[in-house]
Amino acid sequence: MFDYLVLEVRRTLRDTGFVIFGIGMPVLMYLLFTNIGDDVGGRWRTASMVGMAAYGALGSALNTGTGVAEDKSIGWLRQLRITPMRPRSVVIGRALTGSVVVLPAIVAVLLAGGVVNGVRLAVWQWVLVAVLLWLGAFPFTLLGIGNGYRLTAQTTGVVNVACNLGMSIVGGLWFPVDLFPGWLRSLSSYTPTNRFAELGVSATEKAAPGFGTVAVLGLWMLVFGSYAVFSYRRSARTV
Amino acid sequence: MTTTSGTAAATAQGAAPAVSFSGAVRTFGAVRAVDGVDLEITRGETVALLGRNGAGKSTAISLLLGLDDPDAGTVRLFGQEPERAVQAGLVGAMLQEGRPVRRVTVRELVTFVARQYPAPMPVAEALELAGITELAGRRADRLSGGQTQRVRFAVALVGDPALIVLDEPTAALDVEARRAFWASMRAYARRGHTVLFSTHYLEEADAHADRIVVIDHGRIVADGSGDELKRAAGGNLVSFDLAGHGTEGLARLPGVLAVEVRGDRALLRSEDSDATVIALAERGAIRGLEVTAASLETAFLALTSSDAASDGTPAGARAPAAPHSAAARRPAAAEHQAAAGDRCTEDPPAVDRAAEEPAADAARETV
Numbered sequence: 001m002f003d004y005l006v007l008e009v010r011r012t013l014r015d016t017g018f019v020i021f022g023i024g025m026p027v028l029m030y031l032l033f034t035n036i037g038d039d040v041g042g043r044w045r046t047a048s049m050v051g052m053a054a055y056g057a058l059g060s061a062l063n064t065g066t067g068v069a070e071d072k073s074i075g076w077l078r079q080l081r082i083t084p085m086r087p088r089s090v091v092i093g094r095a096l097t098g099s100v101v102v103l104p105a106i107v108a109v110l111l112a113g114g115v116v117n118g119v120r121l122a123v124w125q126w127v128l129v130a131v132l133l134w135l136g137a138f139p140f141t142l143l144g145i146g147n148g149y150r151l152t153a154q155t156t157g158v159v160n161v162a163c164n165l166g167m168s169i170v171g172g173l174w175f176p177v178d179l180f181p182g183w184l185r186s187l188s189s190y191t192p193t194n195r196f197a198e199l200g201v202s203a204t205e206k207a208a209p210g211f212g213t214v215a216v217l218g219l220w221m222l223v224f225g226s227y228a229v230f231s232y233r234r235s236a237r238t239v
Numbered sequence: 240m241t242t243t244s245g246t247a248a249a250t251a252q253g254a255a256p257a258v259s260f261s262g263a264v265r266t267f268g269a270v271r272a273v274d275g276v277d278l279e280i281t282r283g284e285t286v287a288l289l290g291r292n293g294a295g296k297s298t299a300i301s302l303l304l305g306l307d308d309p310d311a312g313t314v315r316l317f318g319q320e321p322e323r324a325v326q327a328g329l330v331g332a333m334l335q336e337g338r339p340v341r342r343v344t345v346r347e348l349v350t351f352v353a354r355q356y357p358a359p360m361p362v363a364e365a366l367e368l369a370g371i372t373e374l375a376g377r378r379a380d381r382l383s384g385g386q387t388q389r390v391r392f393a394v395a396l397v398g399d400p401a402l403i404v405l406d407e408p409t410a411a412l413d414v415e416a417r418r419a420f421w422a423s424m425r426a427y428a429r430r431g432h433t434v435l436f437s438t439h440y441l442e443e444a445d446a447h448a449d450r451i452v453v454i455d456h457g458r459i460v461a462d463g464s465g466d467e468l469k470r471a472a473g474g475n476l477v478s479f480d481l482a483g484h485g486t487e488g489l490a491r492l493p494g495v496l497a498v499e500v501r502g503d504r505a506l507l508r509s510e511d512s513d514a515t516v517i518a519l520a521e522r523g524a525i526r527g528l529e530v531t532a533a534s535l536e537t538a539f540l541a542l543t544s545s546d547a548a549s550d551g552t553p554a555g556a557r558a559p560a561a562p563h564s565a566a567a568r569r570p571a572a573a574e575h576q577a578a579a580g581d582r583c584t585e586d587p588p589a590v591d592r593a594a595e596e597p598a599a600d601a602a603r604e605t606v
Contacts, residue, residue, distance in 0.1 A: 003354045007343065014342040075337035079394065082304050083355040084328045237307075
């Protein structure tokens with residue numbers, strides 16, 4: 001399974017589209033959003049850094065599912081079924097791949113924050129933000145994998161992009177939730193992306209993640225995890 | 240060459256045959272894709288599964304590899320469930336629909352697959368056997384069709400499995416690539432491995448397999464060497480110019496099994512061509528007379544029903560002399576004749592009579 005993880009991580013990092021849109025885009029958007037306009041405060045630079053790192057991680061996590069759908073369509077998953085590798089190892093290997101490939105985007109945006117935008121945090125805070133965002137991205141990997149097993153390659157691409165943009169915007173990864181109208185703000189607090197960013201923000205504010213944050217995120221993880229298992233079980237015998 | 244550990248592992252399973260189907264059935268809705276197949280392949284054999292498109296070859300292979308389960312009957316590989324045999328690393332396969340894996344080099348891909356098997360051959364050896372040593376550093380998704388196919392072959396064999404299954408391995412390859420591919424396949428078979436490949440090219444089955452299993456409508460209709468199949472289909476082909484004469488009575492000439500008219504030429508399939516020719520001479524019908532031995536093609540056409548003739552069967556398989564189906568296996572004679580309409584069948588009763596001829600029985604016995 002470790003071999004599979006290495007193979008898949010390598011394949012992902014060689015994907016130009018992944019590097020540009022999964023890593024470059026969040027960094028670019030972060031720098032744009034925090035350097036255009038005149039009332040940009042240090043607080044927004046930090047909050048947006050976490051939001052964009054989360055956005056990058058979200059895109060990378062979902063991308064794992066796009067890869068699954070692609071491998072399904074070219075018959076590679078079927079080919080794996082006739083090697084001694086167990087089907088379960090394939091899906092677990094993919095989930096682990098998702099956990100690895102979210103790191104570059106997180107690290108790149110945090111670097112941009114520290115180096116370019118002068119965000120100042122204690123070392124332990126930097127590490128904690130990175131680790132929390134890394135762990136918190138896992139539900140989205142499961143969502144991507146669920147889509148990948150369930151849908152065709154083309155549909156998966158479209159659905160993943162829709163999930164990515166929709167959840168990023170509504171979750172407040174791009175713009176502060178404070179700017180939202182009241183109803184959208186209350187909706188936002190139930191989205192997994194909002195709580196995902198909340199995990200990182202709490203670390204920058206030297207606070208422990210709130211109970212609500214962990215609970216909402218845990219619930220979404222359960223939902224996405226069940227979806228992934230269901231999709232996988234349904235299609236594993238037919239890939 | 241070498242005794243491989245894959246084979247050693249197989250030996251450990253006792254003397255069970257490499258492949259064994261018994262009464263295997265797989266249906267999709269109303270279609271019986273595999274319709275009661277009994278087949279045994281002993282270790283070390285190279286077997287061709289020959290049939291038209293849609294005859295049931297790929298479904299049979301899916302059952303064989305444990306990718307699909309039979310609705311009835313059983314399939315065993317080395318005496319165990321296909322899935323277990325696959326997990327034990329006894330099987331390698333090249334599937335029909337695979338497209339190249341993206342963003343990996345050939346070496347990375349083959350190395351990865353090798354590491355999944357308990358006792359693989361060295362990667363360099365697999366690349367060499369497949370004839371792709373010089374492509375090792377290239378990206379697998381940036382190769383020609385023939386090169387891609389050989390990469391897939393390397394993926395199938397690098398685990399050094401005791402059984403290798405190739406589903407239409409040369410479809411879409413040009414002549415040169417095909418030749419190179421078969422050279423690789425034979426090199427692998429010589430190592431004492433069991434090889435099963437499916438094809439709809441008769442020449443390939445004849446040239447590269449010890450044994451040909453003909454499958455049609457999900458059933459095995461013949462099983463033997465190329466020569467045996469030719470013999471089973473029986474008879475020679477006697478043809479001559481009609482020169483404006485009618486065809487009355489031709490079907491009743493001695494030895495004639497079936498009559499067909501092509502343009503102004505009559506084609507008689509005969510189990511006793513000498514007698515047929517003498518009788519023709521007596522009628523004075525000898526212009527452009529030709530007697531040819533039954534080819535594997537004729538045998539194949541005789542063994543399989545012709546109702547699928549228009550669905551993409553390679554032109555070579557149906558172009559020449561098709562004395563149609565003396566060995567009509569099924570009572571579905573009506574379906575059969577309707578479909579053969581374009582062949583301008585003369586004297587339909589001859590076909591019915593032919594179905595009872597010994598040649599047809601012989602063909603059936605080989606099943």
